[in-house]
Amino acid sequence: DAMVIQNPRYQVTQFGKPVTLSCSQTLNHNVMYWYQQKSSQAPKLLFHYYDKDFNNEADTPDNFQSRRPNTSFCFLDIRSPGLGDAAMYLCATSRPGSNQPQHFGDGTRLSIL
Amino acid sequence: LAKTTQPISMDSYEGQEVNITCSHNNIATNDYITWYQQFPSQGPRFIIQGYKTKVTNEVASLFIPADRKSSTLSLPRVSLSDTAVYYCLVPPEDMRFGAGTRLTVKP
Numbered sequence A: 001d002a003m004v005i006q007n008p009r010y011q012v013t014q015f016g017k018p019v020t021l022s023c024s025q026t027l028n029h030n031v032m033y034w035y036q037q038k039s040s041q042a043p044k045l046l047f048h049y050y051d052k053d054f055n056n057e058a059d060t061p062d063n064f065q066s067r068r069p070n071t072s073f074c075f076l077d078i079r080s081p082g083l084g085d086a087a088m089y090l091c092a093t094s095r096p097g098s099n100q101p102q103h104f105g106d107g108t109r110l111s112i113l
Numbered sequence B: 001l002a003k004t005t006q007p008i009s010m011d012s013y014e015g016q017e018v019n020i021t022c023s024h025n026n027i028a029t030n031d032y033i034t035w036y037q038q039f040p041s042q043g044p045r046f047i048i049q050g051y052k053t054k055v056t057n058e059v060a061s062l063f064i065p066a067d068r069k070s071s072t073l074s075l076p077r078v079s080l081s082d083t084a085v086y087y088c089l090v091p092p093e094d095m096r097f098g099a100g101t102r103l104t105v106k107p
Helices: none
Strands: A004-009 A009-015 A019-025 A031-037 A045-050 A055-056 A064-067 A072-078 A087-092 A108-112 B010-012 B018-023 B032-039 B045-050 B054-055 B061-064 B070-075 B084-090 B101-107
Touching: A004 A087, A009 A019, A019 A031, A019 A087, A019 A108, A031 A072, A045 A064, A072 A087, B010 B018, B018 B084, B018 B101, B032 B061, B045 B054, B045 B061, B045 B070, B070 B084
Parallel strands: A009 A108, B010 B101
Antiparallel strands: A004 A019, A019 A072, A031 A045, A031 A087, A045 A055, A064 A072, A087 A108, B018 B070, B032 B045, B032 B084, B054 B061, B061 B070, B084 B101
């Protein structure tokens, strides 16, 4: 089945140690998104790609970066994780344009020691 | 911007029909309303989308009045497994989630 896959499901890193989260898709969608979701809160959009065009949300901290080497893969890099970055990170894809539903992976839960 | 407003939480009992209303007063002419369902520790899942009148699928129905300033997600005969957060999204904010409605189904 076509899907969005996030690896790993659980990631533990140390305070200040860079970490990379991965997302892959078999849907061949042009648009990929990264969200941060903290406990009992709604997903918060960090950034999205339309093909290789990167769109950063105004309030996304500089500590968060992303790479999209090809259509299928997208990475979230957290350069110096702080305790406040512990959260679920969700990847999603969609076709381009408004009114296109998003397809989500099951997320990576990041813990900071 | 078509900001949406939903109740923060709702309680129901197994077997009941649940209706969750979303208001979107500034929806644009060509925009659809999209609903997602999210279970704990999972990503949101698309459940239904509509433009006007009524849309039905195997999971839910979506009712949209003529003025399109609101929409109602209807879940028939809910079970415990329908306990989740339900999000209503409308462009151009259809990639940004509001608080959603936390539905709790009780036995």
